[in-house]
Each structure stands twice: as structure tokens, then as C-alpha cells.
Amino acid sequence: MTQFDDSTLTSQTLPPLQGEGRVLIIACGALAREILALKEMNGWDHLDLTCLPAILHNHPEKIADAARDAIAKHRDAYGQIFMAYADCGTGGALEAVCRAEGVEMIAGPHCYSFFAGNEAFEAAGEVTSFFLTDFLARQFETFVVKPLGLDRHPDLASMYFGNYEKLIYLAQTDDPALTAKAEEAAETLGLAFERRMTGYGDLATALAALKA
Template sequence: MHIDDETLQDHGISAQGTGDILILACGALAREILDIIHINGWSHLDLQCLPAILHNTPEKIPDAIEAAVRDHKECYSQIFVAYADCGTGGLLQARCAELGVEMIAGPHCYSFFEGNAVFAAHDEMTAFYLTDFLVRQFDAFVTKPLGLDRHPELRDMYFGNYDKLVYQAQTDDPALTAKAKDCADFLQLEFERRFTGYGDLETALRDM
């Protein structure tokens, strides 16, 4: 399935109705989840992704997940939510508990990509993180929403307390690494690349 990043950002993707278990995920994870499904030949898993842009308004995520669960609960034997807390302050976890659906553990995708235990051990309060998706969509999720394309002087206000940009690479793509380095230079941060692969995301899906 070919999906462009703008579609994943603004619209997400609909379930295909081809599996027994539905994964409800953020559009920012679509490529990774589809790759995991393909690599492992998991025909029992189906995927629906909500728009990645919901991360700019995380308070809307629990209601969006609930609507998707109610729309699909009669069609699947199980629904799994591939969102972490994602800035909802525990509201998504509480909503999933009310709906009787499981969700992936962790505070956000940066944590479960690296592995929740490993990420917690880093204790990096002054690091700004990017994934493959966010490197590709840096302008849409960082530059334009923060107004840095129009007012670059705001960089210090937003990023003055950060000291490095950590690129968590899900794939080994030199072009993405180069672009991530450009993002770090734009934000005037030190650059670090970590190849995480799919981390706890693949582990969680393997248990489905």
C-alpha cells in the first residue's frame, strides 16, 4: 500500500477489512506498522490510522479513538490501540480502559521506539526527538506551526533550553539522516542519530 505523508498527516488511512484484529494507530506510525505486518506476514492484522496532525491537539485523541473503536468493534475480534499517552495526560489510557481495549505501553512513540526501559534510563530532559516520519514532515509539524518560517527569532524561545536533537531512525536511510542533520542545524542543536528500528512497537504487535 502506497501512502504519502500528507495523507497520513491530515487524513490517516481506513481499515481494509482484511484481518481479524484491528490496530488503531497514529498516522505517523503507518509506514512502520505496515512494514512490520509485511515483514512478518501477519495477515491477521488490519490497520486504521487517525490523522497524525492530531498530535498538535492531543486532547482530541481520546474522542477520536473512541469513535473509531465504536465504528469497528463489531467487525473485529480484538482492537489494539497503537498510541502511547501522546500528551493526553492519562486520558487516553483511561478511555481505553473504559472501552475495554489494550494500548501500547509508554509515554510517547519516542519511548517505545527506543524501548521504554532504555528510554527511561536516558533521562534526557534537554533533547528534542525526531522519528523518520517527523524528519520527513519537519516543516509541517515544527517549522510552520511554531512560526519559525516567518519569525526565525522565535527559535531561542522554543528551543533555547534544548542542547541536542536526537534522530531515532527506524530505517537506515542516508537521505533521511542528512535531512535530520539539517533540522538540527536549523534549530542550532547538536545532532545525534540512534538506530532504533521498531523497538517495542514490533514487540507489542507480535503479541497480538
């Protein structure tokens, strides 16, 4: 698989291949590796991928507008477009855009939920747990430590995460290096650590339903 920096992935990084019968996935950059892996494993050659910057997760109020612009940009080239986002903190704004544009999206509140399986995640009700995926384990410094200023003021960890009890790493792949990074993240935040192997969860199910 081609190596890339998924923390800054944009639609220009992975230009789609237009054509009759093809489906375009507009995805959060945080899901790029997983979607490419699923495409390769399943031979889903009819799926094309374009990504919005993963850093939008730190600015969820911008996701809906960015998604609307991406749909408009590619609408004429594709008969079907799929939004590889859950709500992701948009407060229903992304769902409203997708409904207005006739575009399907992944069910659930966020990627932690659909990787774990939305029903199982909701049933667990783990409100005192902080979650990482493979992406966030890999990009913990970029998406958590630096934005919160923990690199400059590590004492702030207790203020931000004092109400959490443990960090749960939802692993998409069996990668000891990422597990070690996730354990380090838990130590940085002063939380107990738990690893759960989820694989690709409902993301795989959603993409499997996209027929040519």
C-alpha cells in the same frame, strides 16, 4: 509499499479488511509506514490498519475522543482492537478510554520512548534533548516549523528550544535522506545532532503479541 502522505493520513485512507479472527489496529497516522512495514516483513496478514490523523499530535486533548469514536465505529466488526498509541500527551485520558473499552494500547509516554525502548528511554533521562523519529524527520516542516511559525520568524527558534542542547534522531530505517533531513532540522533549531538507530523498538514487540 504503497506511497502516501502520512501527515494527513485518516481512517479512510487504509480501509480495514473485516473478518473472523482478524485484529484491528487503530493507529496514529505517524506510525502508519512503520506498521505497514512490520506487517509485510512478518507476514502479519491477520492485522488490519486504520489511522487517526497524525496532526492530532499537535492537539493531544483531542486524541482520546477520536480514539473512542474509532473504537465505537469498528467494535462490531472485530473481536480484538489494539490502540497503536502511547499516552502521547493525553495526560492519561487515552488510557482511561482504552481501559473502559477493553482495548490494549502501547506502553509508554510517547513514540520516542517506545521506539528507543521504554526502559532505556526512561533510564537515559535526557530532558535537554529534542527527539525526531523517521516520521518527524520527514514531516519536520509540517509538524514543527510551520505550527511554531519558524518559517516566518526563524528567530523564535531560540525562544522555543533555548533550553535544549541537542536533537536526537531515533531512526527506524537506515535512510541517508532522512538522516540529512534530521541534520537540517537540528541546524534549524540551533542544536547539536545525534543519530541513534532504534529500529521499531517496542512497537514491533507489541504488534507481535497480537494473535489471530
